[in-house]
Amino acid sequence: MNDNNVIPLQPKGPFSREAKARWDKIPRYAQMKLLENVWCTECSDITSILLDSAEMEQRNLILRGTCNKCGGEVCRLIEPEDR
Ligand SMILES: [Zn+2]
Numbered sequence: 001m002n003d004n005n006v007i008p009l010q011p012k013g014p015f016s017r018e019a020k021a022r023w024d025k026i027p028r029y030a031q032m033k034l035l036e037n038v039w040c041t042e043c044s045d046i047t048s049i050l051l052d053s054a055e056m057e058q059r060n061l062i063l064r065g066t067c068n069k070c071g072g073e074v075c076r077l078i079e080p081e082d083r
Pocket residue numbers: 040041042043044047067068069070071072
């Protein structure tokens with residue numbers, strides 16, 4: 001692991017309390033994978049998300065941010081672990 005390439009896990013905007021609790025349950029390596037595998041419609045490619053905010057919508061965690069390549073808006077939905 002190269003520390004220079006680590007994406008800051010602290011968002012610029014607020015994590016809601018519920019979103020933070022959900023996010024903290026995800027192992028760190030899985031968090032990185034989630035942040036580094038986001039589909040950008042502008043790039044039509046997998047990209048990294050620069051995290052702005054996170055919130056819960058029903059039972060899903062929604063991460064919002066900008067594409068690391070083009071700066072367009074991207075978001076990532078994380079489904080609940082259980083069903
Ligand atoms: Zn993009």
